[in-house]
Amino acid sequence: MTSLPSILGGLDPTSDRAVFRQIADQLREAIDRGRFKEGEKLPSEAELVEHYGVSRMTVRNSFSVLQGEGLVHAEHGKGVFVRPRPPVRRLASDRFARRHREQGKSAFIVEADAAGSHPKVDSLEVKEEKASQDISTRLGSVRRVLARRRRYLLDGRPVEFATSFLPLDIARGTQIAEPNPGPGGIYARLEELGHQLDHFEEEIRARMPSPSEVKTLQLASGVPVIHLIRTAFDTAGRAVEVCDTVMAADAYVLSYQLPAN
Secondary structure, three states: OOOHHHHOOOOOOOOOOOHHHHHHHHHHHHHHOOOOOOOOEOOOHHHHHHHHOOOHHHHHHHHHHHHHOOOEEEEOOOEEEEOOOOOEEEEOOOOOOHHHHHOOOOHHHHHHHHHOOOEEEEEEEEEEEEOOHHHHHHOOOOOEEEEEEEEEEEOOEEEEEEEEEEEHHHHOOOHHHOOOOOOOHHHHHHHHOOOOEEEEEEEEEEEOOOHHHHHHHOOOOOOOEEEEEEEEEEOOOOEEEEEEEEEEHHHEEEEOOOOOO
């Protein structure tokens, strides 16, 4: 490792900014400038104590700031490491293109292929259930739905989990109700059933995860989630699916193309 004085500066005794925040600022800048690479171990507590002339608790508080920002993660007995940048670029303008379904690929497989990662789906559950008020409204006042719940992994790491809700008059008794809906996923089956897809509407917000989401996605401390609700419409204007998705925010970059007129 390059010597710390050449990477990190010194403390400003005249600043009214707390010492642990000054240290966090310098470590953050070094990460942003690539002086500490993705997956690289940061200087140890002892090294930073010696460099800055501060207590171990001060250094630990600095690490806590960076963990809270999702920039680093601690491994017990090993140290603190720079978190990898998002590996998956989700292209909103391309991920549901019909050509992918015709090739037998779901949107998640397309994204995994682009990222050079190995995709996997687990924790699959398919069942009929009563629609919540929100889902019922989005699907045109249906009372019951077919719900498909699944968790997605890339290279063994959980990155998102999603639930698709479909009207029973469309999905019941079809391959959509099977654990494996077949090549191209449920959108390919919807189109085979005569529901030619016309467009999708998405609502996106960022928030901190619930305890169950932290467990399901195995999130590190300070990592937020992206909560996305997508509604699929057919060419007749009917809402044929609502997908409620929660994604690890450190696993994705959401990319959009917007018209200028």
